[in-house]
Amino acid sequence: xxxxxxxxxxxxxxxxxxxxxxxxxxxxxxxxxxxxxxxxxxxxxxxxxxxxxxxxxxxxxxxxxxxxxxxxxxxxxxxxxxxxxxxxxxxxxxxxxxxxxxxxxxxxxxxxxxxxxxxxxxxxxxxxxxxxxxxxxxxxxxxxxxxxxxxxx
Amino acid sequence: xxxxxxxxxxxxxxxxxxxxxxxxxxxxxxxxxxxxxxxxxxxxxxxxxxxxxxxxxxxxxxxxxxxxxxxxxxxxxxxxxxxxxxxxxxxxxxxxxxxxxxxxxxxxxxxxxxxxxxxxxxxxxxxxxxxxxxxxxxxxxxxxxxxxxxxxx
DNA sequence: CTTGACTCTATAGTGACTATAGATGCTAGG
DNA sequence: CCTAGCATCTATAGTCACTATAGAGTCAAG
Numbered sequence: 141x142x143x144x145x146x147x148x149x150x151x152x153x154x155x156x157x158x159x160x161x162x163x164x165x166x167x168x169x170x171x172x173x174x175x176x177x178x179x180x181x182x183x184x185x186x187x188x189x190x191x192x193x194x195x196x197x198x199x200x201x202x203x204x205x206x207x208x209x210x211x212x213x214x215x216x217x218x219x220x221x222x223x224x225x226x227x228x229x230x231x232x233x234x235x236x237x238x239x240x241x242x243x244x245x246x247x248x249x250x251x252x253x254x255x256x257x258x259x260x261x262x263x264x265x266x267x268x269x270x271x272x273x274x275x276x277x278x279x280x281x282x283x284x285x286x287x288x289x290x291x292x293x
Numbered sequence: 294x295x296x297x298x299x300x301x302x303x304x305x306x307x308x309x310x311x312x313x314x315x316x317x318x319x320x321x322x323x324x325x326x327x328x329x330x331x332x333x334x335x336x337x338x339x340x341x342x343x344x345x346x347x348x349x350x351x352x353x354x355x356x357x358x359x360x361x362x363x364x365x366x367x368x369x370x371x372x373x374x375x376x377x378x379x380x381x382x383x384x385x386x387x388x389x390x391x392x393x394x395x396x397x398x399x400x401x402x403x404x405x406x407x408x409x410x411x412x413x414x415x416x417x418x419x420x421x422x423x424x425x426x427x428x429x430x431x432x433x434x435x436x437x438x439x440x441x442x443x444x445x446x
Numbered sequence: 447c448t449t450g451a452c453t454c455t456a457t458a459g460t461g462a463c464t465a466t467a468g469a470t471g472c473t474a475g476g
Numbered sequence: 477c478c479t480a481g482c483a484t485c486t487a488t489a490g491t492c493a494c495t496a497t498a499g500a501g502t503c504a505a506g
Contacts, residue, residue, distance in 0.1 A: 144452080144453080145452090145453070145454095146451095146452065146453080155494085155495085156452090156453085157494075157495065157496085158493085158494065158495090160454095160455095161493075161494065161495095165493090174502095176453085176454090176501080176502055176503085177453080177454060177455095177501085177502090178452090178453060178454080178502080178503095179453085179454090196493095197396075197399075198396065198399060198400060198403070199396055201492080201493090202492080202493070223404070226400055226403050226404050227404065229400050230397060230400045230401065230404065233393050233396055233397045233400065234397065236393055237390055237393045237394060237397070240386050240389055240390050240393070241390060243350075243351065243352055243386055244383060244386045244387065244390070246350075246351060247351060247379055247382050247383045247386065248383065250351070250379050251376070251379050251380065251383065297483080297484080298483085298484070298485095299483065299484080308463085308464085309483090309484085310463075310464065310465085311462085311463065311464090313485095313486095314462075314463065314464095318462090327471095329470080329471055329472085329484085329485090330470085330471085330484080330485060330486095331471080331472095331483085331484060331485080332484085332485090349462095354461080354462090355461075355462070356461095447506100448505105448506090449504105449505090449506085450503100450504095450505095451502100451503085451504090451505105452501105452502075452503075452504100453500100453501080453502070453503095454499100454500075454501070454502090455498100455499095455500085455501105456497100456498090456499095457496100457497085457498085458495100458496080458497080458498105459494105459495080459496070459497095460492105460493100460494085460495075460496095461492100462491100463490105463491085464489100464490075464491075465488100465489080465490070465491095466487100466488085466489080466490090467486100467487090467488085467489105468485100468486090468487095469484100469485075469486085470483100470484080470485070470486105471482100471483080471484070471485090472481105472482085472483075472484090473480100473481090473482085473483100474479100474480090474481095474482105475478105475479090475480090476477105476478085476479090476480105
């Protein structure tokens with residue numbers, strides 16, 4: 141018995157809307173339909189969607205996954221570029237890690253600007269803006285206080 | 294003499310369109326205009342845009358920067374939430390680094406699937422799709438070859 | 447028979463830009 | 477003065493990978 145879109149969603153831990161989106165994007169085939177127009181899927185679709193989700197977890201773009209699926213479907217071509225793809229991703233991920241570590245150290249510098257000795261006032265704004273020292277706080281209430289007047293995203 | 298938008302762009306290493314975008318988003322004030330309608334900026338705007346770009350480099354969203362600018366402009370409020378913001382960012386960045394390191398180890402496993410001993414064929418597709426072994430390559434041409442038939446993004 | 451969960455299509459919104467088209471202005475060389 | 481080639485203007489649409497919303501139809505349990 142075929143699966144409905146909700147079943148496929150559960151089986152692959154994917155949202156229903158995302159499945160329809162992948163179909164629109166040509167990653168999933170147009171499925172059979174029931175008399176009432178419901179999409180009907182098979183185990184093959186479960187596999188294919190699992191494949192897609194695994195690739196997404198590896199940070200691949202939908203375009204790359206499309207190409208990988210095409211390769212999987214017609215395996216006559218060389219697989220050299222798969223290796224290239226993986227190498228490229230490793231390099232990108234290393235790059236990202238490096239720049240995040242730099243960012244983290246910047247942020248920690250920022251945090252230190254306001255911590256410890258409060259004699260010279262909160263330096264975070266000053267750090268971000270070399271001309272204006274933080275005019276509030278005056279070394280009195282410059283303390284980590286989670287949940288206090290955080291701006292809404 | 295006031296700066297034109299291109300001068301401001303050069304001074305802050307920002308694209309012209311991005312400056313107009315920030316204006317539309319309320320991060321930069323509506324600037325004076327020349328007789329012919331050109332935007333005219335001052336050193337204050339250079340500072341402000343530098344501030345914005347520095348915050349962006351710290352991974353802050355435009356919404357957060359808007360709030361930081363409001364704080365900077367009217368320093369009557371408590372600066373507790375700036376500390377909270379920085380703490381939150383550090384935690385987020387740590388989280389990102391962690392998950393990227395996991396991803397990297399996954400990718401390296403993938404790479405190993407096709408490297409070294411080729412006796413058992415390219416395993417990358419097989420790794421991504423536990424049922425289908427990679428039917429091409431047959432352990433013959435499964436080798437890193439950058440620039441070969443890479444799919445276009 | 448009703449309720450509530452599920453499904454359908456179509457459209458718009460997200461964030462932080464980027465790209466394009468078509469019009470106008472400014473400046474330097476001839 | 478004329479022209480070529482920039483810079484600037486506005487307005488709109490596109491990017492990526494979804495996510496959200498509206499309004500309608502379907503299905504199974506109680």
